[in-house]
Amino acid sequence: MGILNAIDLKQKIKKSDYNARMEKLEIKLGQLERKALENKVPITIVFEGWGASGKGRQINELLQVLDPRGVKVYSTQVSNEEETYRPFMWRFWTKIPERGRLAIYGRSWYSRFIVEKLDPMMSKLPVDKAYQEVNSFERQLVDDGHVIIKFFLHISRKEQKKRFKQLEKNPLTSWRVTDYDWKKNKQYESYGEVIEEMIARTDNEYAPWHIVSAQNWRFATVSVFEKVIEVLEKKLASLNKKTRTKAVALPPIPHSMLETSDLSRELTRKEYDRLRRVYQKKIWEIEHEVYLKRQSVVIVYEGWDAAGKGGNIKRLVRRMDPRGYDVFPIAAPNDIELAHHYLWRFWIKMPKAGHFAIFDRSWYGRVLVERVEGFATIQEWQRAYREINEMEEQMANYGTLLFKFWIDIDKDEQLKRFRDREEVPSKQWKITDEDWRNREKWNQYRDAVDEMLYRTNTDYAPWTIVESNCKLYARIKTLRTVVKTLEKHLIKH
């Protein structure tokens, strides 16, 4: 226990000194919180620590000072059903604070490493991947402007024993001390090594750990306040500097996947009708098996305007039980979505295991429309390739099967369909000036699509190009791809 033993647990603050020091710290922290709110800085404060090290007390001390308008407190406990049926980090992604808000955790995503059985997936997941999930979560938030402050409250084995006994004496709190807690107290040394490994592997520059001597609660409180103030001051000062990380050019992409798209592929109406019936029956059967085996399925549709995404999705779900799938059409983000990390609105839509989530446009908007139209900075969309790959890997780690379809047409076909929409009264609502404007930027979009396909075509989440000049062909291709892949996958699992 090198890291923890280096902490001086004898440090104390007397009551008389404490009140005077805290008065100043409280005013200072209140001011900084309001300034962070004005500057739309989201803040996350994590409390981990030994059992009975006083996490609840420290959180309450902060709450006395912080404006409750901006703060939400979370305590992490054994997974509930909604959580068990999603990737582990889902529960935290869905709770990230809005810009200008503050989230405080009593136990957090770190509990998966130190509280056994908290994450049922951990037994199956290589620990390296689990650390990667946690580190990429924090890096993605910090890149987005978040501040993450992580405390580990440290007490000695003897002190812990004393506190457990005190809790046990009171009938109202005795239930809080479990056999598991006593076991941990007996294994204090070896448990300490687990904690130290966790700290060492997640003590990143963008979100470092602060180990707090918590033997004396007054000392701990002052330490926590001082650290929060220090970190916030530094963050707020850095905002004024406006030093943006320079965009580093990514290496050029070696080949175009779009060029492999053979848009002459087609099906006759007769072949289509036959195959549609076959596969629609099969996908209905598979939907039931997916439910029984608690398989999680995500299907992403991206494609040119008027490529036929909507019609394609309709044929996919035509015979499915609506209780087994959700279709999420993705438009421009609303206020609440804009106030969060851009991936937040997709994380909150992750399907429950046993269900399909179908996205009509998706998180790839970041590297398509947001790139081309300048809604994202060059740093933001370049970073997004990695962020997206990391998110999709987390889905794969959990066992989610991910389909990504690029619905492809050529420029002539698009023109034909736009004109058709303008002419048929019942289709006119489908065509807007924006569609025409996007069309003028065809080549810019084409570059963005090619780069997206290349940089996010991973083993765990490959792209499928769906040639859609003939819509009938495209509909069968997506149906067949989903059916065949799931059939193979469900046999194996």
Added chain:
Amino acid sequence: MGILNAIDLKQKIKKSDYNARMEKLEIKLGQLERKALENKVPITIVFEGWGASGKGRQINELLQVLDPRGVKVYSTQVSNEEETYRPFMWRFWTKIPERGRLAIYGRSWYSRFIVEKLDPMMSKLPVDKAYQEVNSFERQLVDDGHVIIKFFLHISRKEQKKRFKQLEKNPLTSWRVTDYDWKKNKQYESYGEVIEEMIARTDNEYAPWHIVSAQNWRFATVSVFEKVIEVLEKKLASLNKKTRTKAVALPPIPHSMLETSDLSRELTRKEYDRLRRVYQKKIWEIEHEVYLKRQSVVIVYEGWDAAGKGGNIKRLVRRMDPRGYDVFPIAAPNDIELAHHYLWRFWIKMPKAGHFAIFDRSWYGRVLVERVEGFATIQEWQRAYREINEMEEQMANYGTLLFKFWIDIDKDEQLKRFRDREEVPSKQWKITDEDWRNREKWNQYRDAVDEMLYRTNTDYAPWTIVESNCKLYARIKTLRTVVKTLEKHLIKH
């Protein structure tokens, strides 16, 4: 089975007729949905029906036509943990559609009457109250501009038996037919009477039932489409008429509760410090008991600007475990909140049983600031007294203990505090021009407060006036009220 037997189950539509009729209905429905979206009309469609009557199929037929951007499908199943720990209607209130959106239910709030064990509270709750909860839910939504369309899909006992057997033959669907389903088939007649009672007691003018002959699925689909179209057309036509329901003057209130407030009450600092310590320790103990007994506690703070709500709340929670309570400061609603019924943002904050939710301002804003400042129409705020009483009664039905504090000061005391805030640098952020503007309307607010206190001072959720010219007195009064009431309540339960 009078109501159900009156339905002609022999009605059929041939395949050839079906396609022609549906084509027109689909175009019509698509147009109406877009128009409803433009006009910000929220729509709820409920499918109830016998087991295997084809609820899923009907929902899917609608989904083929509706713009998925606007639609969310819910299927109601056995309560999960989050739901069990809240009032029954919480799960539906949290899912009401935004203005312009559509929610479709495969089973709904009606399942509590016809699916045993779906609502564990039903055994304790008088059935009249359960019907009242459902009827007031629908009335409140319709008053807010919602459209609710309720279908009951009717099939014969013989047809149901046939369909169960078919499902059982396929190994992929056999699990869907349970012993419970077969039991219901055997008790078809008596079950039918339960259904008929439910229909009779909830067949309101604002949300009538439509019983659909579902023996032939084509006939059912056409019936459903025609009914949805009819209802939407009627609703959209009524929007153009702009006939507002006239505001009916409520009877005058017979007495003023504010006049009973004795603002001379006070405590010395010494008495305060002693009592504060006593009650803060007690509330910490009670918090643990509340958790163990899964008691749900809601505390509402309303009061004049600068009355000391924030400071009062701080002393209340000073020693509590932050994992046991949440403080919700209520400001002006955001975009997403404005797009919902005004009670939605409070329903989504209902505490999990075993926890405290503390509201710094609350749903009473509707009859205070929204009334005085004209943010709500006279119809809206007059209606709100009943809506609020109904919501609070639902909390009480569930077993929630509700405290409502009016933190009272007089006009002179407010002036003193405003001036103090302006003078002390660390308090200046607390005073804004708006506070001064509100102060000018003191008498209007006073009338609104008096009317609120009178009309919402119910047996199940009474108001407590907290005299706060002396803040110390006020803090002890709220602490003591919460402690004493909870002590009494927890002994009984």
